[in-house]
Amino acid sequence: MVVIIVFFLCHWFLSLFFHSFFLHRYASHQLYTTHKNWERFFYFSTWLTQGSSFLVPRAYGVLHRMHHEYSDTEKDPHSPHFFKDIWQMMWHTAKVFTQIRTGEKQPEPQFTKEYLPKWDLLDRWGNTLLVRLVFMAAYTTIYIIFAPNYWWFLLLPIHFLMGPIQGAVVNWCGHKYGYSNYSNGDHSRNSTPWGVLLMGELFQNNHHYEKNSANFAMKWFEFDTTYLIMRVLNKVRIIKLIPLEIKNQQSR
Structure with missing residues (x-):
């Protein structure tokens, strides 16, 4: 049972981190820069941790930019x-x-x-049905070996669709439930303490107010875990965070 719990939590938070850090804050918003080799490392890590539910970064970036432009209108791809x-x-x-x-x-x-990150080989290979099925078989094998009973197998669909499920939770809950710090002309909301469990992604109202800020937490009681990790990566010069004022100038 312990192995299953650890495996589920590791899969959830690793997939969530690269979803937030690479797909959202890099591919969609370019909130930091990094060397091409590190970009490939983060790209590969996103594929590895999302596994059977890998989301192609360039397509994700376009989709998310559409979401911001058309937030909570009929043209929003996921309101x-x-x-x-x-x-x-x-x-x-x-x-x-x-x-x-x-x-x-x-x-x-x-x-x-x-800029939209692109890796044609990994995008094509990672999207094949065979590769997705291999990941699904690997998850299932872990449960066959370590699950104490078959009730635990109910968690497998979450493993299979980890990336889309995390995105759906953020967009559904982040635009329906919680409180607003700012009036953005849409239905975006902040959710805390659940924002912590989603590594900062549920501070949607803050993010829609200032999409060029790498830090999604605005109030003292809000906690953006992904941003804290980004600060460490910036400190050791793996990434370079773009200051808000510079990012705003670039976006004009």
Whole structure:
């Protein structure tokens, strides 16, 4: 049982960290710079930790930029206010994401003018059904060996769809429940203490107010774990955080 709990928590938080750190704050918003070799390392780590639910960074970046531009309107790819439940929202988001990834949907130029990380080989290979099934088989094998009973197997769907589930929780809860520090013209909300469990991603109201800030926590009682790790990486010069004032100038 201990092995299963540790495995689940490691998978959840490692996948969540690279989701927040690389897909969101780098691929989508370019809130820091890094050497190309480190970018490849973070890219590979995102694929490895998301596994069967790997989200292609360039497609994620475009999708998320659309979300900010059209937040909580009918053109928002994942606003919870146009769907009956979270599953319908996830299905719609997956459809738009796939259209962007395959080129079926051509995004407006404003969503591709800023840098989008790309690794063609890993994007193609990581998206194959075979690779996804191998990850799913690996997760299942761990449960077969270490789960004390079959009730624990109910956690496997979360492993299989880890990346999309984390994104859906953030976008559903972060635009429906909690409090607002700022009036952004949308329904974005902050959720605490749950924001801690999502490593800062549930401070959506703060983030939509100032999308160019690497720190999603604005009040003394808000805690952005991902940003704290980013500060350490900045300190040891693995990444270079872009100051807010400079980022705002670049975005004009």
